[in-house]
Amino acid sequence: MHPACRVVGVGSDMLKITSIVGICWLAFGCQSQTNSEELVMWVAGREGEVVSAVLPEFEASHPGLHVHVQQLPWRSAHEKFLTAAVARRAPDVAQLGNTWIPEFATIAALEPLDDELAASPGLAPDDYFPGAWGANECAGHMYGVPWYVDTRLLFYRTDLLQAAGFERAPRTWDEWLTMLRAIQLRASQQKGQGPQPAALFLRLDEPELLLALGLQQEPLLRDGDRYGNFQSPGFRRALDFYVSLARVALTDGEASSQIANLWDEFGRGSFTSFISGPWQLGELARRLPAELQGSWSTAQLPGRDGPGASLALGASLVVFAGSKHKAAAWQLIEYLSRPDVQRRFYDLTGDLPPRRSSWEGSELASERGAAAFRAQLEQLRPTPAVPEWQRISSTVTVIEERAARGALAPAAAAVELDRRTDRILEKRRWILQRGAAPVGASE
Amino acid sequence: MNAARAGWIFVTPALLALSVFFLLPVLGGFVLSLTDFDLYTLADVHNLRFVGLRNYVRLLETPLFWRALANTVFFVVAGVPTSIAVSLATALLLHSRLARWSKVFRTALFAPVVTTLVAVAVIWMYLLHTRYGFVNYALGLLGVPRIDWLGDPHFAMPAIALFAVWKNFGYNMVIFLAALQAIPEDLYEAARIDGATPAQQLRFVTLPALAPTLLLVSLLTVAGYFQLFAEPYVMTQGGPLQSTTSVLYLMYEDGFQSWNLGSASAVAFVLFFLLFLLTRLQVALARRWSAA
Numbered sequence A: 001m002h003p004a005c006r007v008v009g010v011g012s013d014m015l016k017i018t019s020i021v022g023i024c025w026l027a028f029g030c031q032s033q034t035n036s037e038e039l040v041m042w043v044a045g046r047e048g049e050v051v052s053a054v055l056p057e058f059e060a061s062h063p064g065l066h067v068h069v070q071q072l073p074w075r076s077a078h079e080k081f082l083t084a085a086v087a088r089r090a091p092d093v094a095q096l097g098n099t100w101i102p103e104f105a106t107i108a109a110l111e112p113l114d115d116e117l118a119a120s121p122g123l124a125p126d127d128y129f130p131g132a133w134g135a136n137e138c139a140g141h142m143y144g145v146p147w148y149v150d151t152r153l154l155f156y157r158t159d160l161l162q163a164a165g166f167e168r169a170p171r172t173w174d175e176w177l178t179m180l181r182a183i184q185l186r187a188s189q190q191k192g193q194g195p196q197p198a199a200l201f202l203r204l205d206e207p208e209l210l211l212a213l214g215l216q217q218e219p220l221l222r223d224g225d226r227y228g229n230f231q232s233p234g235f236r237r238a239l240d241f242y243v244s245l246a247r248v249a250l251t252d253g254e255a256s257s258q259i260a261n262l263w264d265e266f267g268r269g270s271f272t273s274f275i276s277g278p279w280q281l282g283e284l285a286r287r288l289p290a291e292l293q294g295s296w297s298t299a300q301l302p303g304r305d306g307p308g309a310s311l312a313l314g315a316s317l318v319v320f321a322g323s324k325h326k327a328a329a330w331q332l333i334e335y336l337s338r339p340d341v342q343r344r345f346y347d348l349t350g351d352l353p354p355r356r357s358s359w360e361g362s363e364l365a366s367e368r369g370a371a372a373f374r375a376q377l378e379q380l381r382p383t384p385a386v387p388e389w390q391r392i393s394s395t396v397t398v399i400e401e402r403a404a405r406g407a408l409a410p411a412a413a414a415v416e417l418d419r420r421t422d423r424i425l426e427k428r429r430w431i432l433q434r435g436a437a438p439v440g441a442s443e
Numbered sequence B: 001m002n003a004a005r006a007g008w009i010f011v012t013p014a015l016l017a018l019s020v021f022f023l024l025p026v027l028g029g030f031v032l033s034l035t036d037f038d039l040y041t042l043a044d045v046h047n048l049r050f051v052g053l054r055n056y057v058r059l060l061e062t063p064l065f066w067r068a069l070a071n072t073v074f075f076v077v078a079g080v081p082t083s084i085a086v087s088l089a090t091a092l093l094l095h096s097r098l099a100r101w102s103k104v105f106r107t108a109l110f111a112p113v114v115t116t117l118v119a120v121a122v123i124w125m126y127l128l129h130t131r132y133g134f135v136n137y138a139l140g141l142l143g144v145p146r147i148d149w150l151g152d153p154h155f156a157m158p159a160i161a162l163f164a165v166w167k168n169f170g171y172n173m174v175i176f177l178a179a180l181q182a183i184p185e186d187l188y189e190a191a192r193i194d195g196a197t198p199a200q201q202l203r204f205v206t207l208p209a210l211a212p213t214l215l216l217v218s219l220l221t222v223a224g225y226f227q228l229f230a231e232p233y234v235m236t237q238g239g240p241l242q243s244t245t246s247v248l249y250l251m252y253e254d255g256f257q258s259w260n261l262g263s264a265s266a267v268a269f270v271l272f273f274l275l276f277l278l279t280r281l282q283v284a285l286a287r288r289w290s291a292a
Helices: A013-029 A045-061 A074-086 A098-106 A114-118 A130-134 A158-163 A173-189 A208-217 A233-248 A262-268 A279-287 A290-295 A326-336 A339-349 A370-377 A389-404 A410-424 A426-435 B003-033 B039-043 B054-061 B063-095 B102-114 B117-127 B134-141 B153-181 B185-193 B198-226 B230-235 B247-257 B261-291
Strands: A037-044 A065-072 A093-097 A145-150 A153-157 A273-276 A296-299 A313-319
Touching: A037 A045, A037 A074, A037 A326, A045 A065, A045 A326, A045 A339, A065 A074, A065 A326, A074 A093, A074 A098, A074 B247, A093 A098, A093 A326, A098 A313, A098 A389, A098 B039, A130 A145, A145 A339, A153 A158, A153 A370, A158 A173, A158 A290, A173 A233, A208 A233, A208 A389, A233 A389, A233 A410, A262 A273, A262 A279, A290 A296, A296 A370, A313 A326, A326 A339, A389 A410, A410 A426, A426 B039, B003 B261, B054 B261, B063 B102, B063 B153, B063 B198, B063 B247, B102 B153, B117 B134, B117 B153, B117 B230, B153 B198, B153 B230, B185 B198, B198 B261, B230 B247, B247 B261
Parallel strands: A037 A065, A037 A093
Antiparallel strands: A093 A313, A145 A313, A153 A273, A153 A296
């Protein structure tokens, strides 16, 4: 399915031999300390700050195991992981953005978890939301277990929509565009009566919305992920629609780093809706004034006919191939995947659990705005599982931004996207042609 | 043992260090720039292809490279003269006999150079904020409409140049100050006796005496400003619309985000070559100028 990421043993045996010799020496030197095992875990962002709160219970039930958590900032997490993996200084277990998994699987930095999963009845694949689960699969192997899911959907002000004559959120592309245009028209007619809300706030420096709209239609790559599929009729429809959204939206052309406080502006009614992720549930509950708490809601991302799919983003727990504590690392993953631990983790972070059973019997599903997320999680699509995805995605950002600002016609943008993507995938095609698997020797 | 041989023995440690820490990496980088070293190569060395000059050709075909080069040139052209002018002006002010507490001011003006770039960049992001920033507030008092400094592609690079000038001018200022103090007082005395105005003293005494320092400062500043990286990395991440993506930022993204070490090395060599040419040009110009 994804021939890109085959399991391989990278590496020079010399190095292995020398390190084994070195470790033997060390072991003889300090034998007294062997009964306590230390697991190094790298966790990025907010999760890194709070994960320690759920760890004491794990350490209590696993005597002799100590988890050493190291925090990283999200912005530099990718390069730190990559550098560490290349330098064989990776941690034992880590939280990894799920779109990065193909990349790390390709360089054989990750341990395949198929055997562990088969032996752990507590981790039933069909309990997980399929899109989130699928994002961890590469060439038929599972390289991670979803820790939390992230996706994008619509946040809106119910009162402002009502004022414009709309009782519910849009479900289809047509309804959405009609609604946004009506709000925009109304705003321009009532300009005299003070500032009017913009219909939608859209961040053009983020490609997620366009990718989600595109994935609703067709795969983003074609022919075994050898070429870009951006000139397909499906993606063209998504791109055209996206450009029309940008026309009626308040874009980050006058914002990005400048709408420093999205929540204040949303509360002030500067715009009626925006696209964002689950962390906004907590932020809005915390930051909007009490009198506005009843007047915001969320809705599934509109599709062409009825609510559509969105991206399967989020983070997974992975075990690095170089770890010497793989069994302990897997125990930690099992513990963190328990529904009760996931619910506690949700309370701490607001991260949405990736398992249906973690949602059941909790107050989570009844919280404001969470219902739409619960529905959306059943309709998730992962991005293509090729190691080049990060670069393709930043190419999409560049082109999409230019198309949305009108600097590039949609047709030309699609051609350019395919051209650049095909160039990025050139090496992948060469490797596939050479021997069907992009990476050579096996473990 | 003859003198030449003794000389070689004396410089051997330095040459060794230079070749291990400079020549070898540079050579390695050059070889790397002729290959397509990437993630797949990390997985398996057999996935390495020798591609000749393809990285360079591709680079020259990439619109983003030209964009980055244009951004960098804009930054250098806007930043270097401003920076040198500000450094020179403050140095002259501090050197003036009328200046009081010049040591205090010297320290204060030098402070930005030694502060952490990331910390002051964050403060400048607040100052440059469209709605609540002090810069727009001050301009607003003069009747200038709000400018979206870091969010507008037309203003992001000027804003970064402004920040860089503020951050760096103190360094050159100190060099100028030292050079000013080295100008013999009798030259000014003679000029005054001949009836030279202060402006004429500046033009005919100070500036010619500073010429070697000016050359040095401009060489260092151009080389430094061409390596623009940290400011956009912290403040704009190369945006908006890639208007603050510099050549070095491009190299960083290619090399450490995507791990395309082959093409990133090519970027490094192109930058090196450009800087080399530019430095030669500056030195040649300075020679002609001083000969004339």
